[in-house]
Amino acid sequence: xxxxxxxxxxxxxxxxxxxxxxxxxxxxxxxxxxxxxxxxxxxxxxxxxxxxxxxxxxxxxxxxxxxxxxxxxxxxxxxxxxxxxxxxxxxxxxxxxxxxxxxxxxxxxxxxxxxxxxxxxxxxxxxxxxxxxxxxxxxxxxxxxxxxxxxxxxxxxxxxxxxxxxxxxxxxxxxxxxxxxxxxxxxxxxxxxxxxxxxxxxxxxxxxxxxxxxxxxxxxxxxxxxxxxxxxxxxxxxxxxxxxxxxxxxxxxxxxx
Amino acid sequence: xxxxxxxxxxxxxxxxxxxxxxxxxxxxxxxxxxxxxxxxxxxxxxxxxxxxxxxxxxxxxxxxxxxxxxxxxxxxxxxxxxxxxxxxxxxxxxxxxxxxxxxxxxxxxxxxxxxxxxxxxxxxxxxxxxxxxxxxxxxxxxxxxxxxxxxxxxxxxxxxxxxxxxxxxxxxxxxxxxxxxxxxxxxxxxxxxxxxxxxxxxxxxxxxxxxxxxxxxxxxxxxxxxxxxxxxxxxxxxxxxxxxxxxxxxxxxxxxxxxxxxxxxxxxxxxxxxxxxxxxxxxxxxxxxxxxxxxxxxxxxxxxxxxxxx
Numbered sequence: 001x002x003x004x005x006x007x008x009x010x011x012x013x014x015x016x017x018x019x020x021x022x023x024x025x026x027x028x029x030x031x032x033x034x035x036x037x038x039x040x041x042x043x044x045x046x047x048x049x050x051x052x053x054x055x056x057x058x059x060x061x062x063x064x065x066x067x068x069x070x071x072x073x074x075x076x077x078x079x080x081x082x083x084x085x086x087x088x089x090x091x092x093x094x095x096x097x098x099x100x101x102x103x104x105x106x107x108x109x110x111x112x113x114x115x116x117x118x119x120x121x122x123x124x125x126x127x128x129x130x131x132x133x134x135x136x137x138x139x140x141x142x143x144x145x146x147x148x149x150x151x152x153x154x155x156x157x158x159x160x161x162x163x164x165x166x167x168x169x170x171x172x173x174x175x176x177x178x179x180x181x182x183x184x185x186x187x188x189x190x191x192x193x194x195x196x197x198x199x200x201x202x203x204x205x206x207x208x209x210x211x212x213x214x215x216x217x218x219x220x221x222x223x224x225x226x227x228x229x230x231x232x233x234x235x236x237x238x239x240x241x242x243x244x245x246x247x248x249x250x251x252x253x254x255x256x257x
Numbered sequence: 258x259x260x261x262x263x264x265x266x267x268x269x270x271x272x273x274x275x276x277x278x279x280x281x282x283x284x285x286x287x288x289x290x291x292x293x294x295x296x297x298x299x300x301x302x303x304x305x306x307x308x309x310x311x312x313x314x315x316x317x318x319x320x321x322x323x324x325x326x327x328x329x330x331x332x333x334x335x336x337x338x339x340x341x342x343x344x345x346x347x348x349x350x351x352x353x354x355x356x357x358x359x360x361x362x363x364x365x366x367x368x369x370x371x372x373x374x375x376x377x378x379x380x381x382x383x384x385x386x387x388x389x390x391x392x393x394x395x396x397x398x399x400x401x402x403x404x405x406x407x408x409x410x411x412x413x414x415x416x417x418x419x420x421x422x423x424x425x426x427x428x429x430x431x432x433x434x435x436x437x438x439x440x441x442x443x444x445x446x447x448x449x450x451x452x453x454x455x456x457x458x459x460x461x462x463x464x465x466x467x468x469x470x471x472x473x474x475x476x477x478x479x480x481x482x483x484x485x486x487x488x489x490x491x492x493x494x495x496x497x498x499x500x501x502x503x504x505x506x507x508x509x510x511x512x513x514x515x516x517x518x519x520x521x522x523x524x525x526x527x528x529x530x531x532x533x534x535x536x537x538x539x540x541x542x543x544x545x546x547x548x549x550x551x552x553x554x555x556x557x558x559x560x561x562x563x564x565x566x567x
Binding site for chain 2: 001002004005006007008009011012013015016019086087090091092094095096097098099100101102252256257
């Protein structure tokens with residue numbers, strides 16, 4: 001395929017993915033908006049007013065960046081894992097496998113589709129948060145880079161999960177038993193500096209801590225960890241996961257006999 | 258020029274099943290080729306390898322001279338595949354399915370939409386373009402897969418049981434369509450269980466059984482191998498027993514129906530003269546089975562007997 005044909009093929013997958021999640025917006029865009037609004041009302045307004053300050057900000061302001069990041073993570077992952085698995089399940093993946101598209105375009109198309117949904121939901125949640133608190137970006141570039149990298153990383157993660165999944169149960173195991181606990185324990189609702197030394201050290205092994213804190217640094221200008229080291233670490237994970245996903249796709253893991 | 262060349266193709270599945278045991282096959286450009294075989298013979302595995310849905314264990318496949326290993330992209334552009342099972346997104350609209358497939362081949366959207374309209378019209382699906390594919394009937398779904406396979410205008414079209422579950426009227430209109438595109442220059446490879454379909458459409462044929470090619474010749478040459486043809490004769494009046502006819506094997510199926518095995522060395526005239534001599538009046542006659550079907554059964558049975566005795 002010529003570079004122009006590859007570009008058309010890539011855009012076809014991305015457009016198809018965006019069309020999919022916008023067509024079923026009550027399942028994809030509405031639920032995170034409602035859930036996050038409830039978080040803002042309950043944790044931010046009702047409980048947060050009693051918590052007081054955290055990291056020099058009122059509690060609502062402190063948790064908003066984490067909740068935005070949580071939306072980006074869950075939706076990037078959820079989009080790719082469900083879309084690619086249902087493509088596998090309905091055998092419509094064969095439409096792509098018979099075509100001359102190289103594997104990296106298939107992977108890239110699904111990943112960008114997942115990133116778009118993750119970032120769109122992040123944007124919706126950010127807009128909703130403005131009804132509850134004031135936000136101003138302290139470091140625009142850091143904010144953008146960390147959102148893009150995080151969305152990419154979890155989109156690729158969702159892709160790998162979908163490749164390995166054999167039944168629908170398999171696509172909910174990781175989000176339920178891995179992503180949700182890591183996100184809740186990733187410093188969304190608290191500063192890890194509040195933890196005893198042992199648990200703070202344990203928390204540093206949680207990659208979501210770095211994403212949430214790098215994003216909080218971009219928005220509020222405060223972080224529990226080194227922001228640039230965090231960005232480099234996330235970028236490294238993106239590269240490693242991309243190579244693993246591409247290897248699996250080329251090999252035909254779970255999709256070719 | 259060869260549209261498809263297969264050399265020593267082997268496939269052993271992870272569970273140890275040897276689906277293809279080193280098959281060789283050549284399909285000429287412009288041919289209408291039948292690949293036949295009983296269930297589990299290796300037809301779909303062969304098509305799966307050609308269309309890159311199954312990883313081969315060994316051997317080589319070339320499409321119009323382009324190796325599927327070395328020139329994968331060029332080779333794949335030449336093939337359109339209509340699989341046996343429905344494999345499109347059931348929630349997508351008919352038009353979107355075809356346009357999206359064109360996009361996977363790098364065809365820009367305006368041209369993709371133009372082609373989608375062309376093929377959906379040709380296959381009688383244009384009125385259904387905005388419907389979700391899951392709402393289509395079985396026959397429409399098969400035609401949708403043909404439109405999708407043609408949208409990048411491949412030189413080789415491979416159809417795996419395209420008329421399975423399709424009513425006779427629709428089946429015949431699909432035959433007409435396939436014959437027309439073959440006459441326009443497209444090479445077609447067809448697998449089917451309807452042997453009448455293969456006999457009336459295809460010029461060349463390969464029969465695969467237990468992962469090996471047991472016959473590969475022209476349809477005419479294959480049919481000439483048929484040594485005995487069986488006919489059903491409907492009689493004007495009921496009879497009590499089958500007539501004894503020299504050189505023919507006759508069975509009384511019921512009081513007014515005879516089944517006669519006619520060797521290739523005997524003419525039908527001889528049969529009718531002998532029947533008339535014994536006061537048997539024949540009102541109508543038909544083949545007991547399609548000629549290709551008789552041959553197919555014998556070839557497959559022979560192959561099975563060979564395996565058993567081995």
